[in-house]
Amino acid sequence: MAFHLLTIILVIVGLLSSFGSSFDPSPFQDFCIAANESKAAVFVNGKFCKDPKLATADDFFLAGLNVSGNPLPGLGSSVNSVDVNRLAGLNTLGISMVRADFAPYGLIPPHTHPRATELIVVIEGTLYVGFLAPDTTNPMKTRSFTKILSKGDVFVIPQGLIHFQYNVGHTNATVFAAFNSQNSGLIVVGSELFGSNPPLVDDVLSKAFQLDKKMVATLQGLFS
């Protein structure tokens, strides 16, 4: 009897582990539409791999993180991102990084990375950073987790949660952040909702955010 029970347990464990290894792979980008014609199939989930025999050191190298990157208009911040789209050697490695710079009171507005947790370290300045998470006792309510960070401080933002960074110091600030994805993704909440193309029907935004439609139109104008 004990033998049979052990056999059954082993079979169940074996089945579970084979199911576990047969899950679909995680997506490497926002979407990857199936193409029936091979001529149209120009993307895979991620990027094609170069023939290893043709690899060079430059495939693993990128210069330029000693300076700030592209400014975010009107926000006093800039982002210099190193993901698989800029550094081809990152393909399939599950990691990327970013440098962000802030003028005094500069902001990286509320956003999420759908495919990565973010680990920040402050190199210079003083930042108010935080993320939002559903209250486990009531999913319609939200908890905020915020800190004032100084030089050398580290903060982790769990995957997919809305977060921000705001320079509360009187000097410039610089952070570096690591992501556990080759292509973390970026969803900026305000522009995603109010700046989409084509715009969402105003009734959706009006009801969702309890705004009158004139205010919805104003916000759509600001973000588009």
Ligand code: MN
């Ligand atoms: Mn982020």
